[in-house]
Amino acid sequence: MSILIYAESAEGKFKKVAFELASYAKKVADAMGTSVTAVTINANNTSELGKYGVSKVLQVSNEQLATFNAKAFASVIQQAAEKEGTSLVVLSSTTDSLYLAPLVAVSLKAGYASNVVALPVSTSPFQVKRTAFSNKAFNVTELTTAVKVIGLAKNSYGLNEDAVATSEEAFAPALDSSAFGVKVENVEKVTGKVTIADAEIVVSAGRGMKGPENWGMIEELASVLGAATACSKPVSDIGWRPHSEHVGQTGKPVASNLYIAVGISGAIQHIAGINSSKVKVVINTDPEAPFFKVADYGIVGDAFDVVPKLIEKLKAFKAANA
């Protein structure tokens, strides 16, 4: 009956989102009078999960699962859910979990709600609040099946320590060869740079920068803040910046703690993509730019004047608060 989470890891180490899922699931488990079980795949130190309320860990160690495989990972989660008699599976919104979630739902004949932004509105009937219409609205969805799968939206709950005693158990689900129909040939990952998906802070810039040669100050600002760099759609369309930096409704979604927009007017599609960020700062020469309507803090000014000053002041701030 317990709630099952898939606690994601990379190279054996848990991702922060694993602890966020545990925190969330523990709160829901308390409300439903049950406990949290985590399934892990090739992770070390699984006892760390106990700190965030996980009572039981099903540890899967399997060489075949050394690289991500959506069908095989989904099969592991399905078998763990069946073994535990789980009625609720909680997954994250990493690219990998968004990939496997619908496969898990089908195999458990479960309803699935993605982009869930808060604790359930009600556990019986089971209703959750999720974002819809590309962050322009929320939608309360009721899952009507016996088993339910939900995907917690990025950066929507946070960590909450609630230590419990944890038991660990080796788990060896049977994996059918048909689960391995997609084989990884090559992985290209940016190293030594904060990615938009993981970033707590994102520094984003638009056409107001006048040309790709002026991005040095954006990169420097990001570097001072430990932030990822991003850009608006027109900037990626004209090739000033790579597509992988395009954030917005048809680009990557951003749900960071702080989003700084430099020289971005704030088209409705751009705002939709970044609106889940908690605090938004805009720097723009045009006080009528729509971004000022959605930002928390704004500076009306020229990026070429404001950004260098901001970098200098932040460096001093960081030095004083180090």
Next chain:
Amino acid sequence: MKILVCISHVPDTTSKINFTNGDTEFDTNGVQFVINPNDEFGLTRAIWFKEQQGASVTVVNVGGADAEATLRKALAIGADEAIRINANPTDGMFVATELAAVVKAGNYDLVIAGKESLDYNGGMVPGMLAGLLGFNFVNSCIGLDVNGTEAKAVREIDGGKETVSTSLPLVIGGQKGLVEEKDLRIPNMRGIMMARTKALDVKELTTTETASKAVKFEKPAPKSAVKLISADNIDELIDLLHNEAKVI
């Protein structure tokens, strides 16, 4: 190769979103509908396969009669035929079940759907479809080549990309990158004329089973006004971010 491209009929990205009937339904009043952008990248890649390698391209939508204009646009862009499953799509599992029946009846070996629609953002139909059919599945796909029954696909991962090899039958959850923005096609007059005579079959439901229902919709709470800071007083911004917003 028989390709099926799943098309969602969604509000244009510039639409203002409002609700009606006690906030239980999307207000379509004054809203322009378009092919879901993630689906359009997939459709354009499918037409590339048709023109370069020889393939048939069928487009399918689960929706009401109002979606037919969107299907006609897909035909004008170059799809060969269209199918509409006559229903009000409210649940991803329901849509996937209907689409799976279409795939089986038509023996399609490549199914391309957008990784998510820009209305409900469920992000589940392609994965559920692959699960129901037992097909191979690549999500967040930003590149696809097919050679006989072998396929090579590139998928976006957090912080990079991954190249995978797989085989047909295959379901793709597509997005921008399957083709570039500049390769998207605007229907020309000849295409629009031809689309009028192409087949658009309307089929009735095979199931009424659902796994979820939308209870109500809410708009985000109105935002308090922006705090403006002088460009000569950057210290104030840093102080606010540190002490008030607590984000640095």
